[in-house]
Amino acid sequence: MYINGKFLAQPITGVQRYALHVLLTVDSLLQEGQWVTNEPLVLLAPTTHLHATAAFTRLEVREIAAGHLHLWEQWRLPRATRGDRLLNLAGSAPLFKRGQICTFHDTAVFDMPQAYNRAFTCWYRLLFTVQGRLSHRLLTVSDFSKARICHHLRVDPGKVGVVHGAADHMLAHQADYGVLPRLDVTPGRYFIAVGSANPTKNFARLVEAFAGLPQADTRLVVVGGSNSAVFNDREEKGCHDARIVRAGRLTDAELKALYIHARAFVFPSVYEGFGLPPIEAMLCGCPVLAARAASIPEICGPAAAYFDPLSLTSMRKAMARALHDDTWLDSLRAAGRERASLFSWHNAATGLLQQLASLGVVRRAA
Known part of the structure; x- marks a missing residue:
């Protein structure tokens, strides 16, 4: 399974922080032997990445040449992952790739469109709608967001998993x-x-x-x-x-x-x-x-x-x-x-691993 590392080339805001800390903690849990991978987990990073990747020891990091980040995500990333699954944790994802796991942190582009410019709203409404149908699974960060995703994208609640954020x-x-x-x-x-x-x-x-x-x-x-x-x-x-x-x-x-x-x-x-x-x-x-x-x-x-x-x-x-x-x-x-204390990156990473375990990607160590 490949992981979309576009967030590594972006300044840290909420969604980038979420993706980074969840993956760092997943890497630690794999290193400690609490979980075992059934297939390689490969983090694909733009060559322009801002954040260090050396901390990852169990996730393989590969760089893909990058220019414009949007084109990297919509063109180079789908080509590099053709035929394989792709995990997206920071809100965006390739538009037409099938079988992805997409994380949509909220549905503000539907609920609060006045807060965004028209191009941003139109793009993310299109992305969410298309991937609501094409994705293998959707993830989000709260029960509130899950309910809004199911409402706007008309997907079955069983398709949407919740993995909370954290502050530790x-x-x-x-x-x-x-x-x-x-x-x-x-x-x-x-x-x-x-x-x-x-x-x-x-x-x-x-x-x-x-x-x-x-x-x-x-x-x-x-x-x-x-x-x-x-x-x-x-x-x-x-x-x-x-x-x-x-x-x-x-x-x-x-x-x-x-x-x-x-x-x-x-x-x-x-x-x-x-x-x-x-x-x-x-x-x-x-x-x-x-x-x-x-x-x-x-x-x-x-x-x-x-x-x-x-x-x-x-x-x-x-x-x-x-x-x-x-x-x-x-x-x-x-x-x-x-x-x-209820919201830790350990709990978030464990939640993500449980989602991946349901797809056969990882399993708990015996």
Whole structure:
């Protein structure tokens, strides 16, 4: 079985992180002898890959000459894997190849098309529809996304497996506390929000809700970048609150430091297939305030305090309580650590291996 390594040539966002850490952990489980392959697992990487492949010891890595990544995936990859199965973990896949295993993290191009440009929406709607029929199996990251896939693609639920994401990659990093003075924020006196400029992240409403808080010494740190080739960016217009810190992209070490010292993490998103940041925050001991929307209650469970993401009053009320109710935050902090422990890359990799075992690709060691 071949594995689509296009993600190795892309900057790390949610789907690339998922693919990378699941495969690294699969490799470790094979190395430890917990699972045995019935056929070789070959990771095909573009020659332009950004991320190191030396860490893979049981997955064979082969490079395929690459120019434009989309053409690599749609032309070179199907030719290199002709007649064999292909596992795709990062959302995209060759359009017309039969018998693939495709991972669709969400169906936002159907549910929230206004968040993306027209070309992106049309392409992924076509890809999902075609591969909904041609794929041997589909994977996704939550029961919410599974239900939406079955609804939009009209596939039998038995064809779709769920392999959750995780956040314990944060444990590998030493927190870089230098980010706090650099951003001019005080421990315990700022909220943190993480995500792209995709309108589904609902940052414009978060900024407006925060602007209504009277505390002059409180900050809102917004972490994340944007991709105007994909998202229909919408800047928060009419709000120039000096208390809002736009940090841009940060390293995991810097992000960990911000999680550890934040008053609370705020996740206002109206649409998520899984949502890694709240689980990352929980793992780092940061209380989570989250939108009651899409997959978020499924993933965060009883460990988050929920608000209505379409209500400024509801969102602002949750943040206002977080500024004065230490006992409440302590309970969220404890519940969050317990909840985050359920989502590990070991569990995700085991879930993927179980899916592959059902196809006869691997088996548990005797």
